[in-house]
Amino acid sequence: MEKPAELGEFLRTRRARLQPSAVGLTSYGARRVPGLRREELAQLAGVSVAYYTRLEQGQSQNASDDVLDAIARALQLSDDETMHLRNLARPTRRKRRPAGKPETARPATKQLIEAIDGIAAVVMDRRSDVLAWNDLGHQLLAGHYEADSPYSAETRPNLTRMLFLDPHTRELYARWDEEAKRSVASLRLIAGRHPNDLHLAEVIGELSMKSTEFAELWSRHPVVNCTFGTKQFQHPVVGQLELSFEVAQLPDDSAHRILMYSAQPGTPSEAALRLLLAGTHELDSSTRP
Incomplete structure (x- = not known):
């Protein structure tokens, strides 16, 4: 992913979604493309x-914070989009390097997620x-x-690859379209922060080649830092969960993250998680010599 090209595509998608009338401008003449023209955006940004x-x-590649903030305001960017704009507009001094030693979760991190009761937890890299999961995270x-x-x-799974290429994972999310948009928007933000990550570029390239749905979403340049919310599941063992x-x-x-899922106390979803966890414990007992 080359930053100059990424920056241009991002700015063009954001210009395209704004109509002149929405920002107090009068439109003159026919428009070959939707949204604001470059000269109109330049006028708004000063x-x-x-x-x-x-x-x-x-x-x-050396735009000041004041200029970038002015462009962000003119384009009505969110905080996440403004951060992404700054990441793309900054020159990168480091060259892309081949993938090094595979990443691993720290033992203390694995110990932490294994000690969490009633919460499905997964350790991921960027x-x-x-990189690791507890029993409930694995089964969920x-x-x-x-x-x-x-x-x-x-053999390690990649959650984004699973979402788009694994039919079992597709069936798991009751609102797959929503989850797909959220996943791509988060990946866009991460890619802007780490443009020299070869393995990340390989994942994006593979998904773009193998999934037309991913490629179409990626071309929109969605950017959202998805750190909390609610998801609906249709689990093959315990059914519906929120x-x-x-x-x-x-x-x-390390840029490692812990993804955690929990249910509201006293809800059917909490009971389903408990049932799922009990099933993993029974399986563990039955397979012991």
């Missing part, structure tokens, strides 16, 4: 048309590769995978 054009074409999201699959780079989710960033430089 910069020259030539400067904005260079920025959109990737020829100006690419959404699963990927019971058709081996329990130890996260602990090898050759679960709250939270994503916690680990306080180090």
